[in-house]
Structures are given as C-alpha cells and as structure tokens.
Amino acid sequence: MTQSLDAVFAALADPTRRAILSMLLEDDMAVTDVAAPFEMSLAAISKHLIVLTSAGLISQEKRGRVKWCKLEPDAMREASVWMQGFGLMDGVDLDAFERFLDQELDS
Amino acid sequence: MTQSLDAVFAALADPTRRAILSMLLEDDMAVTDVAAPFEMSLAAISKHLIVLTSAGLISQEKRGRVKWCKLEPDAMREASVWMQGFGLMDGVDLDAFERFLDQELDS
DNA sequence: GCAAACGTCAACCAATTGGTTGAATATCCA
C-alpha cells in the first residue's frame, strides 16, 4: 500500500510522466487519448503509464477494449511529507503531521 | 536559479542521496564524513554529491583540503509546490490543520 | 621535505531507461 519513495520520485522525474499526471487531474482518460498530445509512439506512452502505475500514481482499469487511466494522488503523500521535513514547514513534528493527515483524510 | 523539476525529482529518487540529505539536516558535513556510514566507495558518494549539487539541493564549499556540504532545502520548494497541485490537502479541515500547527509549534 | 588525509578524475562495467518498430491480442461493430 505504502508506495516506495524511490518509485514515486523516479516516476515524477520525467516531464512526459508529469504532463500525463497533470492531464489526468482534469479527468480520467483512455490510453490513446493520453498519448495524443505527445510526439512519441503509443508504445512509449504505454510504458510511461506502466511506470506511473507501478509507482501507484495512477490506476488502470480495462473496460471493453479501452483502458482507463485514473489519477491516484494519494501515492504522492508520503513523498510530499518527506519533503516537508526539510524546513518547508519549520518546527512541526513530521510524524505528528503525518498522523494528522491520515486522521483527516480518513474522516 | 529555478531548479528543474527533472533534476530535483531524479536526485530524490535514490535512497543514498535521500539519506545524505537527511544527514545534512543535522549539520554541514565534510565529504569524507558524509561517506562514512555508507558501504560504498568515496568516489561513489562524491558522484552522488555532484548529482545533489547540480540539482541545487546542496552546495559545496572548499575550505583547505576539506569540502563542506550544506543543505539547500529551498531547491525542493518548486517540486513540493508542484505536488501540492494534486489536491493532497483536499478534504483536510483547514481549521483543524491550523489548530494542529498551533499545538505543534507550542510544544 | 614528505607522508598522510581529502577529494576528484578517468576508465571501465552491468543494469536501467526511454525510445523505436513490427507483430500480436482483444474487442467492437457493420
């Protein structure tokens, strides 16, 4: 469940993948539609989507012949909290912050 | 000045480099001391430090024969803000968050 | 002056990454 920071940061390190995530912020999309704006092959986009999926940043569900991609932003939370540890939120106990977030997001 | 998201995320994708950043949270350190806890060569650590430096996440200053490494957490800010764009705080009761912060900063 | 400490450089290596193309699979629809 808890995504590895390695996989999440590595997935976010590619501009194409970040652009895909931004597109999915609008709405769920089919693979072909995700690929449309990019000047690379569908197979290349398909690989990027596999990277995003295995990092937990998106999920894919096949309905008929179409595979829908859905953003899973929760996978970013661990990474985001890790970064907050570097003075972006001075003086705050990070573990407590994480517990707070968990509690808030469950409610 | 503004660090590329590519470089920052890629730098953060390696556990050794993240560990180095955490160590530098305590204090500035010499390259040799940074390398000490790791089971890899000094040259390998030196390369990791170059990656961190070119991402802007640390700075290095040579005094005498010792090169000091200093954390530059501001380089994470752009990446952190980018991630916040994905609704990580959605569903969080902002008043509760403020109370949490007050409580944290008092303790 | 010289040996030891600090750190980088250069060459090398295996594994991974990001892309390609062409064939394969699965589904839909006329």
Place this chain on the structure above:
DNA sequence: TGGATATTCAACCAATTGGTTGACGTTTGC
C-alpha cells in the same frame, strides 16, 4: 465474418546511471 480500433508485447538500440578501481592533485602537519 471480417475489418477497424485499442493496447501491449518483443526485440532492439543508444544514452544514462550507479557502482568499481587506481592514479592523480592539494593541503596539512610532523
């Protein structure tokens, strides 16, 4: 049934990454 659409698979390629070792240049202190 068969053709078009949606997506992945497999093989390949060049470039990058993360590590090694050994030689090298500086600085320090006896």
